[in-house]
Amino acid sequence: MKTALRFHIRKQIILWSCIVALVYSAIASTIYLWGIDDSTEYYMLKEAKRESLKIAAGGYVANNSATDFSAYYLGYSSLPSIIQDEFPEAILVPNQSTFYENNQVSIYVLPYRINLSTTSSTVLYVVHRYDKYDDDLQPGMPLPELLIMLIMGTLLVAYIASSLLVSSITKPLFSLLDWARSLESEDPTKIQQADANTLRFSEFSDISEQLYLSIQQVMETAEREKQFLNATSHEIRTPLSVIFAALDILDRKDIPDAIQPKLMKIRRSSTKIQNLTESLLWLWRDENLPLDLSSQRLHTTVQDIISDSRLIYPNSNTEIHCDLDASLQIIENQPLLEVAIGNLIRNAIAYSPNGIIHITGNTQNFSIKNNYTDASRDSGFNIGLYIVKSIANKQQWGFSTCCDNNTFTARISWTNDAQGV
Structure with a gap:
């Protein structure tokens, strides 16, 4: 099922807005964390320099409590065991902070080398302990909630923008559609x-x-x-x-009997041209004028068409099997009936020069089946079938064709107006 344009535009705008919001949120979150790490390391270095001056002057550490936000320790062995377990001395790089997070607690450790004299030095460890629970008590909105609000706001703006855009596009588009529908006017x-x-x-x-x-x-x-x-x-x-x-x-006139068959052929050929002309004119008329209906013997009509077709294709060796009841009659327009059936039979003879044709019919339908070669198939069943299809459509007949295993089948189903008698 095809999607309406307004739904497609709205869906695309909301989809891409979500993608942009998610990407922006990820970038903002990453930059925020980078900023925290860099700023933490910056202030830890400042604290390390300040405390190193105090140590050089007085030889003491101002605060070595591991429970405060900032703590300072001289030497790795003075670090609390919990910090030593999480931060092996080998992974700590001087003047660079190392981060560890456990549940709601984040710990930063920065080693800073202090030269006590020209021959001795020690390492000052600056430790920052950050409890996220304390941050929840601070005024303001946490970062996750801020990002959620950002995404929701983006979706709201995207929905409003898509609605306005859809309205601005679809309104003139519907005007174009209404105008296009007006083209179906009969006049x-x-x-x-x-x-x-x-x-x-x-x-x-x-x-x-x-x-x-x-x-x-x-x-x-x-x-x-x-x-x-x-x-x-x-x-x-x-x-x-x-x-x-x-x-x-x-x-x-008194015409010799030998001439009579030729005169009959002339009359039948002229009648065929007249029927074809009337049928084509009827097909291409805009109005659907009523037709003259009469009782037609289907068997007689088919036999006359076969006889005429033999004259058109004298070299054809086609074998024709006509399974029609001689008493079968249908009520139809004679010119249209002869043109439709005539085209089907002539097509079958033309494209099956050495084949077999089977013709069947009753008060409900007419069917013709013939085999064909690949060469004859390439020639197509062009204008003849087109005329038959056009007549069937305008007469509201059922018409179908089928090609299967080098066998072509054409079938006409009469409407209720073509009832048997």
Whole structure:
């Protein structure tokens, strides 16, 4: 299921805001801890220098209590055992603080070398003990809570910003959508260009303008095709009328029996052209005019089409099996029925020159199946099937095709208007 644009924009803004907030929180927390370490070491060095001067002058340590915040010890052996356990002498580097944290207590130890004389020296250990419980009692907000507030504030700002952004984008987008829906109007003259003021953004205006120009081009092309079909129909009907008139005159004459089959072929071919012309004109009309329906013998129609197709493909060795009841009749428009079935049969013969064709049908559907070679498949089942599909769509017939194991199957299902009699 596709996501709406407004939800996508809001989700992306909130997602990236969360990522930025988390990254910023991690950076702030890291810098904060670095600052604590550096500032602690700085003040421990200052204390070490101050106490070293006192020791050099008086030879004593001002405070050696391990429970106070700051404590000073001369020599490693004077350190409390708990500190010696956590800070082996080998890991302590002069003038650099070393950190240890246990539960709520953090301990910093900084060794500082003192030269008592030109021949002797000792090490002063500055110890800072920091209890986080005491920090909780201090006024102000702890760092974790501050970071949580930062993230929540960022999310709130992101939600408000995304809502405003979505509203500013989707409102003109919905205007564009409403205009696009108005293009479905049945009357092409009612189609108007979108109002640029309601679209707000130049990109949306460009889209609407391009759509409008494309529709105008399509309408002009459709109108030219319509005029062409009307002109073609007129030009085809004129010679057909002459042919039918000539055939009617010949029917009144005493024509030899040997000529009669040829005249019959001429009449059937002319009728086929007339049916095809009427079908194409009907397909490309905008309005869906009612058709003349009559009872059609499906078996007779198929046999006539097969006979005509044999003349078109005289070198074809196609074997045709027609499994249709001779008494089967359906109520349909004759030109459309002959054009649809004729295209299916001629396609099958054309693309199965040495194959087998199976034709079946009843009051509900008509089916034709034929095998084909890879070479004939490359030629396609193009215009003929396109015409059949167009007729089926406009007549609301069911039409389907299937290719399986070099076998092509086409099937037409009649609607309720095509009931058997």
